[in-house]
Amino acid sequence: MTFPEFRSPWWLLFAAVAVAVAAGYVLVQRWRHRNTLRFTNLALLEKVAPHRPGPKRHLPVALMVVGLLLLAVALAGPTAAQKVPRNRAIVVLVIDVSLSMQATDVTPSRIAVAQEAAKAFADDLTPGINLGLVAFSGTASVLVAPTTGREAVKRAIDHLQLSERTAPGEGIFAALGSIDTLAAVLGGSDQAPPAHIVLMSDGKQTVPESPDDPRGGYTAARLAHDKGVPVSTISFGTRHGTVAIENERIPVPVDDDGLREIARLGGGSFFTASSLDELRSVYDTLQEQIGYEITRGDASRTWLVAGSLFVSAAAGTGLALNRRIP
Template sequence: MKRKNIARFGNPELVKSLMPNYSSSRPVVKFYLLLAAMTLIILALARPQFGTGTETVKRHGIQVMIAVDVSNSMRATDVSPDRLDVAKQLLSSLIDKLSNDQIGIVVFAGEAQVQLPITSDNIAAKMFLSNISTNMISYQGTAIGSAIDLSLKSLASTSKAGRAIVLLTDGENFEDNAIDAAKLAAKKGIMVDVVGVGTPQGSPIPISGTMSYMKDQQGNVVVTHLNEQMCKEIAAAGKGIYVRADNSDNALRAVNNSLQQLATAPIENEVYSTSNEQFVNLAWLAFFLLLIDMIILERKNKWINQFKWF
């Protein structure tokens, strides 16, 4: 386009002699510099990751299986916002404190399931914890004994590290003998701490997505209560502590202090392999290209042309 405009004034060679500082190459160079810089900025915003970084981690800690009650009664709102959310908030803070330890998660209602096998990845533990809901297990009920048995099987029997099960429930056990399961855990050297969630006064159970409450076969509204007596008996059988969860951090401190009494031991040496973020390098390269583009003028520099470089 520029060549056509110059040709309109006359012979390009003659016009060129009248414009000694004109450069036909510099605008092209500046265009490609700007194009390259914009491309790098777009790539940087995409946050590319490649390459690997390795880190050897030596851990001394304990093994903790967390068993969370996800039965319908955990939707009760006698603690705010509801029992399950209070339990999850407490566990999220507890996981932060167990940074050097191995953690696993079991969920249970009428049956128990492993949500997260024992791991040292606290980030994964919190991610799995956030996904826990009362819709995870279709078979309703409260099988605390099954949850303790499954947690027991999930802990490494050969580990020299202290082992514990932290049980969060409202204590309404209808399916099995939780006390015998806790005694078996204690016999194998595994402490069972119990966190009661709810209040003895209890509350109705909201039905998700409605303004109604669960009712029994006779049409009466079901009121669920925290069974503290059951929780205390399970904790005593498992040689652990019982504490009631509320909106303070008392339960968190009590459980953490209990776990701190367990002996730590080397539990694993892990090598993590991660992808390295490359957006910083691309951003710096784009910055330098833009800087060069600003320095280069579209016309020849008369001051520089005064020097005889060759």
């Protein structure tokens, strides 16, 4: 159970009014009861008024006290966590287009499924976010600079071309460059707009040989982390994938370990997927993480409405039961 935070907590002292009303009512009732016993002929009272007021007579005051307590909370300005769409944020989708992506262990092929899921991600991403696209194999290219338009991104996804070798570091470096460029253009704030890189790959880095090389994946992930840009990775495919190269079947298993380490160093999340449904699920999770932020917003309206209803009910029941407003 979580308790609300308040913008003006001193207004909670208004609850003392509700406590005073309740205490005063109890004291008055005791005083009346004591005077009745002291000065009234009980035998005569039993004949004149055999039906004494029931517990319902206390209902208006009880409603009034609850209503005042609710109004005290409303006046204190309670806040609650709210999911708000991000604006001005930048997301760069970095997709592996090495030859291993033509493997058919994911039907009809890794690249075809990746394209379908990536386009769905582009469609579902919060409209105010700038989305860019980078493709990498042995080198990387910024196919679409981050923009709020989605059609250019989807067209570029449809026309991805496979090539030799795998250099995830180059993909991350290219994404960081496009983020820096757009951040400089947007300006207008002391803080750079929030950014996130989503890298999807299926194989082990082949260029350069070591991921810790100055242009390697681990080095790029560290740089992204230093810049405050999380790098989330998706390991897509299975360990049984193969591709035909010069009439020879070459194994192309996914590299979970390498991509997990890039995500760890980059301060992002690591995901695995081996089917279209799983890949869509991963993108849905990323959409929730990237597309929205949790902020604290005003939550006083509910308390104000409830308090007003209770006070109104107190007045109504007071007139109906006791012929007076409590």
